[in-house]
Amino acid sequence: MADKTSLSRLNLTDFRNYAEASLRLDSRHVVLTGENGAGKTNLLEAVSFLSPGRGLRRAVLADVTRVGAPGGFAIFAEIDGMEGEVSVGTGIETAEGETVTRRLRINGTPARSTEELTDHLSVLWLTPSMDGLFTGTAGDRRRFLDRLVLSLDPSHGRRVSDFERTMRSRNRLLSEGRFDPSWLSAIEAQMAGLGIAMAAARQEMLGLLRQLSAQNGDTPFPTPSLALKGFLDEGMDRPAADLEDDYRAMLEAERYRDAAAGRTLEGPHRADLLVRHREKDMEAERCSTGEQKALLIGLVLAHARLTADMTGYAPVLLLDEIAAHLDEGRRAALFDLIDGLGGQSFMTGTDRQMFSSLAERAQFFTVSHGGIGG
Numbered sequence: 600m601a602d603k604t605s606l607s608r609l610n611l612t613d614f615r616n617y618a619e620a621s622l623r624l625d626s627r628h629v630v631l632t633g634e635n636g637a638g639k640t641n642l643l644e645a646v647s648f649l650s651p652g653r654g655l656r657r658a659v660l661a662d663v664t665r666v667g668a669p670g671g672f673a674i675f676a677e678i679d680g681m682e683g684e685v686s687v688g689t690g691i692e693t694a695e696g697e698t699v700t701r702r703l704r705i706n707g708t709p710a711r712s713t714e715e716l717t718d719h720l721s722v723l724w725l726t727p728s729m730d731g732l733f734t735g736t737a738g739d740r741r742r743f744l745d746r747l748v749l750s751l752d753p754s755h756g757r758r759v760s761d762f763e764r765t766m767r768s769r770n771r772l773l774s775e776g777r778f779d780p781s782w783l784s785a786i787e788a789q790m791a792g793l794g795i796a797m798a799a800a801r802q803e804m805l806g807l808l809r810q811l812s813a814q815n816g817d818t819p820f821p822t823p824s825l826a827l828k829g830f831l832d833e834g835m836d837r838p839a840a841d842l843e844d845d846y847r848a849m850l851e852a853e854r855y856r857d858a859a860a861g862r863t864l865e866g867p868h869r870a871d872l873l874v875r876h877r878e879k880d881m882e883a884e885r886c887s888t889g890e891q892k893a894l895l896i897g898l899v900l901a902h903a904r905l906t907a908d909m910t911g912y913a914p915v916l917l918l919d920e921i922a923a924h925l926d927e928g929r930r931a932a933l934f935d936l937i938d939g940l941g942g943q944s945f946m947t948g949t950d951r952q953m954f955s956s957l958a959e960r961a962q963f964f965t966v967s968h969g970g971i972g973g
């Protein structure tokens with residue numbers, strides 16, 4: 600079984616509805632219960648800031664600071680991580696409304712990039728806002744997939760943002776009618792390198808998930824079949840250099856069409872993640888609400904297992920209201936599955952009773968309006 604990473608302390612200052620809060624933890628699962636609006640999801644969001652990016656709400660950082668607080672917000676955590684015990688401090692220092700970047704200190708030393716967090720901890724989440732993933736936009740599904748890739752390949756985030764920045768400069772040149780061939784060629788070559796690397800990393804992740812689900816034993820959740828569509832659908836198994844040549848030629852050939860459209864019409868930014876319910880042989884978007892939720896849980900847990908297998912460390916899982924619509928038997932099976940992953944999971948709900956089958960495997964806290972009790 601994979602080793603465990605866990606949080607032993609979480610302190611919040613001016614974070615969402617918490618002025619000051621402190622949580623001391625052992626390495627078991629953490630169950631947070633309380634009424635609607637108490638601050639349960641906010642606590643999960645705080646933990647999600649122990650990974651690169653903008654957290655599980657993809658928040659504008661200034662909005663995270665408690666309304667009425669004089670400065671920014673701060674999160675401090677003590678972690679038993681992949682490289683042993685480590686303390687992490689992160690937050691912003693400026694007041695609401697200003698352009699801010701997230702500060703990060705690891706063991707008191709400023710970190711160069713939030714990517715350094717992935718040396719210590721992997722944090723994955725599933726929240727109710729992801730429930731519409733299969734019926735929502737291709738952009739949401741791409742971001743979901745990119746997040747899966749990122750947890751095993753921290754450079755993927757940089758790759759995606761560099762591609763998007765380069766594409767924007769091509770779009771600008773084309774929309775201004777500046778068809779300077781050497782300038783455009785240089786930009787398109789860069790886009791081709793980054794774009795093919797992005798597509799390959801996504802394909803690799805899907806390949807790994809497919810392999811894992813082929814060996815999947817007994818699980819109460821349906822198996823998702825996964826495929827990418829919308830960019831170089833054929834022949835992704837060819838050498839990267841050939842694919843880059845193809846994409847570069849495609850961009851060059853489509854300059855006038857893209858100029859007229861005002862955007863780049865071909866690329867990894869147009870790909871979509873297609874998910875099917877394998878047992879029913881049905882597209883995920885045509886499955887029932889409950890089936891879609893079960894598919895999503897199955898997918899996120901499969902990814903958690905993959906992360907544990909590949910890194911040797913079980914990720915920290917943030918599962919917001921995951922048990923809400925499950926009957927007692929399915930809930931108990933889900934908790935066994937989560938526990939079997941070997942990591943520390945944070946789970947929320949309105950009713951402590953829902954989590955009773957976790958018993959001694961979890962520590963329980965009650966959250967109420969910016970306060971946390973035992």
Ligand SMILES: Nc1ncnc2c1ncn2[C@@H]1O[C@H](COP(=O)(O)OP(=O)(O)OP(=O)(O)O)[C@@H](O)[C@H]1O
Pocket residue numbers: 614615616617633634635636637638639640641642662663664665666949
């Ligand atoms: N920047 C902020 N400053 C102060 N309060 C905030 C801020 N951002 C969000 N809140 C408040 O935090 C409260 C708690 O939100 P949270 O989403 O954590 O609740 P919850 O316990 O998960 O509730 P539910 O069970 O309804 O999902 C909300 O009332 C929200 O208005």
